[in-house]
Amino acid sequence: MAGFNFELPNPNTRDPKSDLGPGDYVRRSASSVPAPSRQLTPVAKLIDVSKCIGCKACQAACLEWNDMRDRVAINRGVYDNPQDLTPQMFTLMRFTEWVNPETQNLEWLIRKDGCMHCEDPGCLKACPAPGAIVQYSNGIVDFVHENCIGCGYCVKGCPFNIPRISKVDNKAYKCTLCSDRVAVGQGPACAKACPTHAIVFGTKEEMKKHAEGRIKDLQSRGYKNAGLYDPPGVGGTHVMYVLHHADQPQIYAGLPGNPKISPLVDLWKGATKYVGLAVIGLFAAIGVVHHIVEGPNRVSDEDEANAERLAGGRR
Amino acid sequence: MTAYDVEKGDSVHPGKPVTVDRYTGGARINHWITATSLVLLAISGLALFHPSMYFLTGLFGGGQATRAIHPWIGVILFFSFFGLFFRFWRANLWAAEDGTWMARLADVLTAREERLPEVGKYNAGQKVVFWGMSILIVVLISSGLVIWDQYFYPLTSIEQKRVAVVIHAAAAVTIICVWIVHVYAAIWVRGTIGAMTKGRVTGGWAWRHHRRWLKELVSGKKA
Ligand code: HEM
Ligand code: SF4
Numbered sequence: 179m180a181g182f183n184f185e186l187p188n189p190n191t192r193d194p195k196s197d198l199g200p201g202d203y204v205r206r207s208a209s210s211v212p213a214p215s216r217q218l219t220p221v222a223k224l225i226d227v228s229k230c231i232g233c234k235a236c237q238a239a240c241l242e243w244n245d246m247r248d249r250v251a252i253n254r255g256v257y258d259n260p261q262d263l264t265p266q267m268f269t270l271m272r273f274t275e276w277v278n279p280e281t282q283n284l285e286w287l288i289r290k291d292g293c294m295h296c297e298d299p300g301c302l303k304a305c306p307a308p309g310a311i312v313q314y315s316n317g318i319v320d321f322v323h324e325n326c327i328g329c330g331y332c333v334k335g336c337p338f339n340i341p342r343i344s345k346v347d348n349k350a351y352k353c354t355l356c357s358d359r360v361a362v363g364q365g366p367a368c369a370k371a372c373p374t375h376a377i378v379f380g381t382k383e384e385m386k387k388h389a390e391g392r393i394k395d396l397q398s399r400g401y402k403n404a405g406l407y408d409p410p411g412v413g414g415t416h417v418m419y420v421l422h423h424a425d426q427p428q429i430y431a432g433l434p435g436n437p438k439i440s441p442l443v444d445l446w447k448g449a450t451k452y453v454g455l456a457v458i459g460l461f462a463a464i465g466v467v468h469h470i471v472e473g474p475n476r477v478s479d480e481d482e483a484n485a486e487r488l489a490g491g492r493r
Numbered sequence: 494m495t496a497y498d499v500e501k502g503d504s505v506h507p508g509k510p511v512t513v514d515r516y517t518g519g520a521r522i523n524h525w526i527t528a529t530s531l532v533l534l535a536i537s538g539l540a541l542f543h544p545s546m547y548f549l550t551g552l553f554g555g556g557q558a559t560r561a562i563h564p565w566i567g568v569i570l571f572f573s574f575f576g577l578f579f580r581f582w583r584a585n586l587w588a589a590e591d592g593t594w595m596a597r598l599a600d601v602l603t604a605r606e607e608r609l610p611e612v613g614k615y616n617a618g619q620k621v622v623f624w625g626m627s628i629l630i631v632v633l634i635s636s637g638l639v640i641w642d643q644y645f646y647p648l649t650s651i652e653q654k655r656v657a658v659v660i661h662a663a664a665a666v667t668i669i670c671v672w673i674v675h676v677y678a679a680i681w682v683r684g685t686i687g688a689m690t691k692g693r694v695t696g697g698w699a700w701r702h703h704r705r706w707l708k709e710l711v712s713g714k715k716a
Binding site: 475481489 | 541543
């Protein structure tokens, strides 16, 4: 057993002190931040899909903690409810019925979807509004709604299709990793609520160690491809999965095999911007220089005289 | 054969100097609505394009307002330009002398008009601006609709939106450059701005820059 406690202590309800603030930003969208004076220990949430029983206690806890109520959804004959993440539903159990080709067994795969808190967040890279998306030195990626303009660029930047724009206030919403709870020494509400400890929270190191134990256990039970999902394409994530079939993440409701920020987003946020501004500047500069060198192109008296001669006879 | 390039409202008034009506009131209003929209689009677009220009959102009442209003101005530009297109497309068709004019761009830029072929209502440079803007505005409105998430989010995939946003940015940069050329030409070639403000130019301006058009106007309906 790794050296961390499944049960995080209850919060001090008397005047809790937040220990996470703007001083801990390591990235701030469309702006730069001074290097933080301290480095927080990177945290992570580990979701062990093999332990999940699909009870949705985490979904309920998320709504409860964040004080949100989504509309009552429509039953479409599947367990997913609602059908997709929404601005009020930051996390969603996605159910897949998968027939294992090797054993012919029907396996019921349940994956808790939500923001992965990428080390290299595409949402933040794409965001044009200064300070609307921030990353803390503990790895949490958070949306700051006062600064959000609702453009939806984060949706295009995210390799996991996570952010959702509210029709009510036109702002982007996603899982905060309960940054407000972590700030007072707590873990995320979903981890607190999970009855099987399929969701656990701690430092990223602890979580990796804990995952190792889980993976060994799964392998000893015949899941030879069991493994950790901590995709390097986005620099690793602060939400990780233990998958019993880590060789094929896609079977878990389309979890990307090798997620990374789309090359189109790199192009859009890289070359297009700098080349674009340079070219516009160049055109303007050429105009100015041309005018200085060449002087105005004026109509001469001779031109006027010619026109008068041409038009003269007519009325 | 119909008149080469003469458009409705174009006419010559002999005098000292000769004056030539170039744009009707309708065409001028249409032009300035288009111009205002494009400038507002460029400002609001650049504000979201690069963090160094985000402060420009202040002109529109903040980031949320800028995001909301930009596409609507685009709709105005599209329909307004549509009007200009139908007014001007015929006179902007490529003509025999346009290739020669283009080949002598060095003479154009050094104002050696005497070495240039006589041109109709528009020279090849103006025609390139015209067709360039026409194409770019269609590209901008179509890619813009794909990323207008407030109303059209479900109609396209995220991957399609990524392609659209890159195209939109590239087309915007290009049209701003075309616009710089357009405005610079109007400033450099003195006597031009009056065409779009007062609706008329002097005979000497027409003789110097659009002699074929002037000759057609003087000689009557047939070229
Ligand atoms: C705001 C700055 C602008 C200024 C000072 C300006 C000035 C002028 C002037 C003086 C003319 C008459 C040129 C001539 O008849 O030879 C003209 C024509 C024209 N303008 Fe603008 N303009 C501006 C913006 C725009 C914008 C934003 C557009 C479209 C996106 C536009 C599209 C046109 C078109 C299509 C013509 C017809 C001439 C042609 O076909 O080449 N203008 N403009
Ligand atoms: S999963 Fe998407 S929304 Fe979450 S940090 Fe990564 S890019 Fe941002």
